[in-house]
Amino acid sequence: MLLVYVYGPDGLTEAMRPWLRLLLFPVLSLSGLALWKQAQLRRFLAGVRGKDRAPLSS
Template sequence: MTAPSRPTSPGTRRSSPRLVRAWVRVLHLAVGAALATYVYLPSSLAAADVLRVLLAVVGVPLVVVTGLLLWKQAQARRLLARLRARGRVLAAPAPVATGR
C-alpha cells in the first residue's frame, strides 16, 4: 500500500528522496567517469588544458559534493527541511497592532 501523496500547488512538482538519489548517483558516476578517463588517458592525449582546468575546478568538487549527498542524504534532507521551516517562520508577516 502506498502512502497518500501530499497536495501540491499547480505548477510545482515534488520529488521523492528515491528519485533525487537516483539523479545524484547518475551525476556522480558520470563526473567520476570523466575524471577517471582523464586520469588514465595517455599523457599525449591529456594535453587539453581546458579539460584539465574544467575537471579540477568543476569536476572534483562536484564528485565530492555528490558523494557526500549520497552518503548523508537523510541528514541533508532533514537540514534542508529545518532551514525551509525556519525561513517560512521568518518570512511570515508580522501581526499589525491596532491602536484601539
C-alpha cells in the first residue's frame, strides 16, 4: 500500500492520504515498537496472565 502511495498517480494518492495518516502509519509505528520491545512485552504479558490463573493444588 505504501508503494502505491509513492508510485501511484496523483489522484489516487490524494484519496489515500487520510487513510495512510490515520491507519497505516500508526499501525507501522506500533508494530515496529512491538518488535523492538518484544522481550519486555512478553515478560509483561506473562506477568499479567500469570496473576489471573489460580494456583494449582496438589
